[in-house]
Amino acid sequence: MASKIESSEYTELSRVTGWFVVLRWIAFAGVAGTLGAVRLLGLFELPFALLFAITSLLGLLNLSFTAWLRLGRRAVPSRRQTAAFFHAQIVCDFALLFLLVYFTGFLENPFCTFFVFHILMSAFIFSSRVVYAYVGALVAMVTGAFLAEYLGLIPHFQLWSRGGSAAAASYLGQNLPRAAGLVSLLLISAYLITSIKRRLEEKGQRIEVELDRYRNLDKIKSNFILQVTHELRGPIAAVSGYHQMLLRGLGGESPPKSLDIVRKAEHRTDNLLTIIDEMIDYAYMKSQGEVGRVRGRLPLRGAIEENLELLETQAAAKRITLAANCPKDLCVSATRDLLKIILGNLVHNAIKYSPPGGRVSVTAQGEGREVHLLVSDQGYGIEPEELDKIFEEFYRTRAARQLERDGTGLGLPIVKRAVESLAGRMSVYSELGKGSTFHIFLPALEATDEQDPDHR
Numbered sequence: 001m002a003s004k005i006e007s008s009e010y011t012e013l014s015r016v017t018g019w020f021v022v023l024r025w026i027a028f029a030g031v032a033g034t035l036g037a038v039r040l041l042g043l044f045e046l047p048f049a050l051l052f053a054i055t056s057l058l059g060l061l062n063l064s065f066t067a068w069l070r071l072g073r074r075a076v077p078s079r080r081q082t083a084a085f086f087h088a089q090i091v092c093d094f095a096l097l098f099l100l101v102y103f104t105g106f107l108e109n110p111f112c113t114f115f116v117f118h119i120l121m122s123a124f125i126f127s128s129r130v131v132y133a134y135v136g137a138l139v140a141m142v143t144g145a146f147l148a149e150y151l152g153l154i155p156h157f158q159l160w161s162r163g164g165s166a167a168a169a170s171y172l173g174q175n176l177p178r179a180a181g182l183v184s185l186l187l188i189s190a191y192l193i194t195s196i197k198r199r200l201e202e203k204g205q206r207i208e209v210e211l212d213r214y215r216n217l218d219k220i221k222s223n224f225i226l227q228v229t230h231e232l233r234g235p236i237a238a239v240s241g242y243h244q245m246l247l248r249g250l251g252g253e254s255p256p257k258s259l260d261i262v263r264k265a266e267h268r269t270d271n272l273l274t275i276i277d278e279m280i281d282y283a284y285m286k287s288q289g290e291v292g293r294v295r296g297r298l299p300l301r302g303a304i305e306e307n308l309e310l311l312e313t314q315a316a317a318k319r320i321t322l323a324a325n326c327p328k329d330l331c332v333s334a335t336r337d338l339l340k341i342i343l344g345n346l347v348h349n350a351i352k353y354s355p356p357g358g359r360v361s362v363t364a365q366g367e368g369r370e371v372h373l374l375v376s377d378q379g380y381g382i383e384p385e386e387l388d389k390i391f392e393e394f395y396r397t398r399a400a401r402q403l404e405r406d407g408t409g410l411g412l413p414i415v416k417r418a419v420e421s422l423a424g425r426m427s428v429y430s431e432l433g434k435g436s437t438f439h440i441f442l443p444a445l446e447a448t449d450e451q452d453p454d455h456r
């Protein structure tokens with residue numbers, strides 16, 4: 001079924017068609033003027049009546065193309081209709097130019113090189129496959145006509161010395177068409193190439209504007225998520241606080257069954273808070289503009305220890321040992337918040353996807369122009385074919401979905417974005433049943449980096 005094209009797409013196509021129509025009017029005037037001049041000067045004996053008829057047909061066709069354009073403005077055509085319209089234009093142009101050239105000496109006529117313009121124009125709208133199909137048809141037409149003339153199957157209309165005309169044999173008669181052909185070839189090529197370039201530049205600018213608009217919308221959306229999740233976090237954190245008060249007995253003695261229910265409610269509330277925190281980090285990272293613009297000097301050892309402390313309770317619940325190994329004076333160009341996002345998520349995952357009793361380590365070392373940060377665990381590991389998917393938004397491995405019900409699939413995309421905003425990159429190595437290592441490469445500090453990291 002033919003689908004309707006978008007009106008913006010139609011505007012773009014009608015712009016190109018409008019341009020073709022203008023070019024065709026210029027060609028029409030050029031051909032009519034040249035034929036008139038040649039006839040007046042009596043340089044060549046040509047089938048003028050036929051040639052003027054073909055030229056009038058060109059004018060009529062261009063009128064109908066203009067009318068189609070006007071109609072299209074009222075009722076936007078389907079994709080198929082638009083494609084058919086473009087093919088019709090190119091085919092008509094090929095056919096008419098072919099006839100004009102054929103009746104004016106064919107290969108003798110320097111204007112037969114003008115087919116190249118049609119190829120250029122078709123390349124502007126159609127795919128390479130279609131362009132090559134047109135070139136193939138043209139080659140077949142030219143070769144066929146050439147052979148047919150050679151074999152005497154069709155007559156040859158001579159341009160030069162037809163009927164032995166003295167004017168045609170003169171220097172002017174010999175060289176005027178060549179000079180005119182060459183000059184118009186140069187002028188038209190220059191015009192076409194510069195206007196194609198201008199059109200491409202305009203298109204590029206329009207795409208830039210659209211991209212800017214899209215980026216702004218995306219930023220508005222992220223800010224909205226950020227605001228909503230912040231609003232949600234407050235009451236949910238309060239509910240979690242009340243659960244903890246009840247569990248500590250601050251609300252008086254509760255029967256064991258009630259405490260069990262509160263413990264379960266607290267577990268779910270805590271999961272909800274983790275999800276909200278991930279969404280806040282996600283929206284925050286999305287609302288940040290370009291990547292690689294964060295500057296600041298952050299001592300790494302302190303930051304690692306701070307983050308491991310925050311996850312000690314989670315690790316202790318699974319009897320997992322947390323270990324840090326980082327040279328004392330190693331610094332990175334980062335903010336505390338971004339490092340918290342990176343380490344918090346990676347260590348949280350390392351604990352979450354490990355069986356009880358393992359070990360999770362964070363190692364950092366400087367090497368040349370890079371700082372290497374490694375988070376390793378002895379957990380379940382990741383299937384090799386899933387390794388490149390885990391950084392996609394909302395992706396959770398099959399095993400993770402079975403093992404751990406809770407998770408958003410947002411943690412690693414957030415980490416990746418945070419690493420990129422520090423102009424770094426990351427990779428992962430994993431062996432099923434043995435564990436995983438997330439490797440982060442951050443650029444080493446430059447002399448120009450500020451002393452104090454900025455805060456969110």
Ligand code: ADP
Binds near residue numbers: 353377396399400
């Ligand atoms: P989730 O909220 O599911 O933890 P993440 O984006 O943090 O989302 O991680 C995406 C997926 O990558 C997880 O669902 C899990 O399958 C896998 N994954 C992440 N870290 C580890 C790890 N340390 N060990 C094993 N699998 C992991």
